[in-house]
Amino acid sequence: MEVYQHLYERYGQLDWWPANSLYEMMLGAVLTQNTAWSNVEKALERLGTHISPEEIEAMSEEELAEKIRPAGFFNQKALYIRALTQWYKGYGYRREAVEAKDLRFLRRELLEIKGIGRETADCILLYGFNKPTFVIDAYTKRLLARLRLVPSEKQDYEPLRLRFQEALPRDVFLYNNYHALIVINAKTCCRKKSPLCPQCPLESICGGEL
DNA sequence: CTCCAGGACAAGC
DNA sequence: GCTTGTCATGGA
Numbered sequence: 001m002e003v004y005q006h007l008y009e010r011y012g013q014l015d016w017w018p019a020n021s022l023y024e025m026m027l028g029a030v031l032t033q034n035t036a037w038s039n040v041e042k043a044l045e046r047l048g049t050h051i052s053p054e055e056i057e058a059m060s061e062e063e064l065a066e067k068i069r070p071a072g073f074f075n076q077k078a079l080y081i082r083a084l085t086q087w088y089k090g091y092g093y094r095r096e097a098v099e100a101k102d103l104r105f106l107r108r109e110l111l112e113i114k115g116i117g118r119e120t121a122d123c124i125l126l127y128g129f130n131k132p133t134f135v136i137d138a139y140t141k142r143l144l145a146r147l148r149l150v151p152s153e154k155q156d157y158e159p160l161r162l163r164f165q166e167a168l169p170r171d172v173f174l175y176n177n178y179h180a181l182i183v184i185n186a187k188t189c190c191r192k193k194s195p196l197c198p199q200c201p202l203e204s205i206c207g208g209e210l
Numbered sequence: 211c212t213c214c215a216g217g218a219c220a221a222g223c
Numbered sequence: 224g225c226t227t228g229t230c231a232t233g234g235a
Contacts, residue, residue: 027213028216029216030217032215032217033216033217033218034213034214034215034216034217034218035216035217035231035232035233036214036233036234037216038215038233038234039215039231039233040216042232043232044227052219056218069231069232070231070232070233071231071232072215072230072232072233073217073218073230073231073232074230074232075230075231076218076219076229076230076231076233077230080218113215114218115218115219116218117217117219118216119219120218121216123216135216137216137217138217139216140213140216154227182216186216187216200223212235213235214233214234214235215232215233215234217230218229218230219228219229219230220227220228220229221226221227221228221229222226222227223224223226223227
């Protein structure tokens with residue numbers, strides 16, 4: 001918890017994920033795949049704030065792709081969003097219906113959806129449906145590499161996720177805030193590949209435990 | 211101009 | 224199983 005402590009002292013409790021609704025959160029998770037968040041914002045804005053799954057369903061494939069164009073990979077992401085929306089429809093677009101299922105079941109279901117890989121699934125589960133699964137993204141890998149907790153940024157997803165989960169108490173709020181802190185910190189400082197910038201809250205840490 | 215950003219998939223080994 | 228080419232925009 002050492003790394004977490006330092007980040008928490010700097011940024012505090014974030015209660016994170018930039019979205020106005022659960023559905024918008026899910027859209028953001030797909031749209032941000034290998035894409036700068038500023039471009040995701042443009043795409044979400046073009047869809048209109050408080051976009052509903054029913055509205056997305058009413059759109060044609062081309063129409064949706066055109067709307068999300070600024071986010072890049074728009075043809076694929078249009079497919080992915082439709083597939084994800086179809087899945088959600090199976091639960092009547094009801095949050096409680098999804099949350100009633102357990103984590104392992106939902107994770108398997110999400111991973112079967114075209115365009116929903118491990119990271120996107122975990123984001124949706126953690127930030128969308130409050131399930132305790134840890135999110136591993138590029139920022140997380142970069143952080144681990146800089147702290148020398150792993151030899152390089154090229155690490156497999158699952159071992160890293162389990163490493164975090166085994167090192168931390170199984171708490172959805174902790175998982176949520178921890179990953180949020182990693183993202184916020186990455187966007188705030190330590191941009192490029194400098195080891196760790198001087199003003200980084202983790203500057204003094206060397207090999208501490210997560 | 212090049213490089214990169216909160217990945218995922220299909221094809222090939 | 225693991226690795227590689229592909230998908231695309233907008234900003235630095």
